[in-house]
Amino acid sequence: MVWRFLPPQVESLWTLFTAPVVWAIHFLICYVGAAVFCAKPGLFDVDFGAVRAGIAFATLLALSAILLAGILAWRQWGFGAGDPPHDDPTRHDRGLFQGFATLLLAGLSFIAVIMTALPALFVTGCLR
Amino acid sequence: MATLFWVMTCGGALIWAGTVAVLLYAVRRRTLYSEPAASRLIFWAGAVFPAITLILLLGYALWLMPSLRPLAQPGAPTLRIEVTGRQYWWRVIYRQPGTPPVVSANEIRLPVGERVEFTLKSDDVIHSFWIPALGGKMDMIPGRENRLSLRATKPGTFRGPCTEFCGTSHALMAFSAVAMEPAEFRQWLAGQHVPSAGATGTGARLFIRHGCGACHAVAGTEATGMLGPDLSHLGSRETLGAGILPNSQDNIARFIAEPDVIKPGVQMPGFDMLPPDDIEAIASWLKGLK
Numbered sequence: 285m286v287w288r289f290l291p292p293q294v295e296s297l298w299t300l301f302t303a304p305v306v307w308a309i310h311f312l313i314c315y316v317g318a319a320v321f322c323a324k325p326g327l328f329d330v331d332f333g334a335v336r337a338g339i340a341f342a343t344l345l346a347l348s349a350i351l352l353a354g355i356l357a358w359r360q361w362g363f364g365a366g367d368p369p370h371d372d373p374t375r376h377d378r379g380l381f382q383g384f385a386t387l388l389l390a391g392l393s394f395i396a397v398i399m400t401a402l403p404a405l406f407v408t409g410c411l412r
Numbered sequence: 413m414a415t416l417f418w419v420m421t422c423g424g425a426l427i428w429a430g431t432v433a434v435l436l437y438a439v440r441r442r443t444l445y446s447e448p449a450a451s452r453l454i455f456w457a458g459a460v461f462p463a464i465t466l467i468l469l470l471g472y473a474l475w476l477m478p479s480l481r482p483l484a485q486p487g488a489p490t491l492r493i494e495v496t497g498r499q500y501w502w503r504v505i506y507r508q509p510g511t512p513p514v515v516s517a518n519e520i521r522l523p524v525g526e527r528v529e530f531t532l533k534s535d536d537v538i539h540s541f542w543i544p545a546l547g548g549k550m551d552m553i554p555g556r557e558n559r560l561s562l563r564a565t566k567p568g569t570f571r572g573p574c575t576e577f578c579g580t581s582h583a584l585m586a587f588s589a590v591a592m593e594p595a596e597f598r599q600w601l602a603g604q605h606v607p608s609a610g611a612t613g614t615g616a617r618l619f620i621r622h623g624c625g626a627c628h629a630v631a632g633t634e635a636t637g638m639l640g641p642d643l644s645h646l647g648s649r650e651t652l653g654a655g656i657l658p659n660s661q662d663n664i665a666r667f668i669a670e671p672d673v674i675k676p677g678v679q680m681p682g683f684d685m686l687p688p689d690d691i692e693a694i695a696s697w698l699k700g701l702k
Contacts, residue, residue, distance in 0.1 A: 367447075395463050399470055406474040411559065 293360060295379070300386050302353040303393035310346035311400050314339050322410035343401040348393060354390035357383050360407045364387075416476060423469075489524035492519060497539030497552040499578060500585035500675060501641050501654040506601060514604040515629070517641030518654045520572070520589045522564045522599040530560040540576035543589045549575050564591035569650065580677030586655030587671040607632025608645055608701040615697020618690050622683065630701065640680060647701040 321335050328334075328340055358364070360383030370381035434457075445453075494513075496503040507512040520543075522528050532541050534552040543562065544550030550560040553617025564570075574585040592600065611632030621623060631644040641654075649659055653675055657663045667674055668691050669684040683691065 367451075391459075395467070398467060402467070402470055403474050403477075405471075406477060 290356060290359070293321065293356075295340075297382070299353070299356070299360075300382060303350045303386070303390040304351045306346050306353070307393040307396050307400075310342055310397050313342045314400055314404070318404075325410075332409045336408075339401055339404040343397060346397045350390050350394050350397065354387055354394070357386035357390055359383070361387055419472070420469075423465075423514050427465075468632050470515065474616075490529060491523070491526065492529050492531060493522075494533065494692050495520070495541060495552070497532075497534040497536075497541070497574065497578070499536050500574070500581040500678060502585075503535075503641065504587075506604070508601075512605065515642045516604065517585045517643075518651065519649045520587060521597060521600060522589060522591045523594040524561070524564050524567050524591050527561055527563045528592060532558040532560060532564065537578050538576050539574050539578050539585070541571040541572065542575045543570050544591065545570035546591075551576055560566070564589075566605060567591050567593060571655065573655075581675045583682065584656045586651075588655055590650070604645060608647070610647075610697065610700040611644075613697060615693050615700070619697065620693050621687060622690065622694070624694070627680070643698060643701065645701055647699045659699070661692075661695045661699040664698050665691050668694060 317338065318335055321332070361380055362383070366380055368381075368384055370377045370384060442639070486672070492507045494503075494505040494507060496505075502518050502520075504516045504518070505521055506516070530541070530550075532550055532552045533556070534554045536554065538554070539552040540549050541560065542550055545568075546562045546564055547560070550558050552558065568591055570589045570591070572587045572589050574582055576582075578585065611630060616630070616633050619630065620634050625637055626631065627637040627640035629638065629642045629644065633680045635643075644650075646664075651657060652659045652663050653667055653671075657667070657674065668686070670682045671678045671680045672682055
């Protein structure tokens with residue numbers, strides 16, 4: 285099974301935040317990077333195309349990370365074998381609930397990362 | 413902008429009609445759907461469809477953006493108009509590469525069909541620049557330079573009010589934007605580079621003697637003050653006192669004598685202690701500065 289190549293399941297609340305954290309980091313890289321590039325023209329010896337390429341690279345990286353987090357969450361949720369709300373006070377249900385919540389957050393973060401990167405598709409230079 | 417409005421209105425109407433149709437269907441239907449079917453509906457119609465629609469709308473808005481805020485094109489000779497908000501008037505400076513800047517006040521002239529870039533500043537408090545007929549508004553913030561790009565599509569005179577409360581006479585701070593045919597505009601701008609033909613004479617002497625030149629500049633005279641509006645071609649402006657009075661000799665005389673009555677809180681002191689004949693002579697001279 286391909287699932288054996290993925291990291292083992294970790295029973296920790298922190299995995300829940302993986303995708304939103306990737307989204308936040310990607311957001312900061314895109315916006316801070318573009319802002320610094322445009323505010324300090326002399327600092328970098330590259331044109332705006334390089335900034336767009338950098339944003340594209342960061343976006344691919346972020347999307348891959350979120351996809352991985354999503355797949356792990358899907359596995360933790362048992363690939364959708366049971367239906368939500370998973371609210372029994374058992375260890376099993378807690379795991380399923382966390383997996384489902386993580387999967388939803390990963391979906392949200394995936395879309396958010398795309399929307400964050402979208403301007404770089406149309407903006408071709410700094411406003412100076 | 414009109415296209416964007418219609419796309420958004422029609423798109424919104426379609427989604428609204430679809431939602432209402434589904435609602436009516438749900439109210440009338442007697443039998444129930446299975447839970448997995450309902451979950452599928454929620455997933456596709458409640459999550460996937462809105463996400464795709466929003467991404468498409470965002471993409472469309474971003475696609476429009478470069479034409480709304482043109483990015484810097486090095487080497488392209490463009491007209492740049494610098495407008496500085498003051499309590500309670502506007503300093504207007506026309507900047508074009510290769511020619512000296514033209515300083516004016518309280519009236520903005522634009523060539524029809526050409527994109528003009530505005531640099532918006534403030535020297536005292538926050539003001540806001542808005543010509544509703546031409547585009548959205550933009551704040552003028554002390555210590556900052558904001559940019560706005562506008563294009564007039566038909567000739568005419570449009571009013572622009574200050575749209576951020578800036579003090580007692582905030583409501584009395586406005587300007588007119590005059591959109592002219594490009595050839596006419598170039599001719600007008602060229603005329604602004606030279607002092608008015610009537611810049612000398614008795615009125616000019618009185619203007620200097622009574623100290624008006626400490627705050628106001630009039631090209632072709634010794635008056636070079638920068639605290640108040642530039643009056644070099646005052647006679648050719650449509651309004652007086654930053655868009656509040658018709659530009660007549662009587663109104664100019666009244667403004668010299670009692671500016672704080674016309675415009676409470678104005679920085680200019682009243683000059684009603686001057687001999688009435690002098691006030692009349694100065695007003696007549698100013699009105700003649702075409």
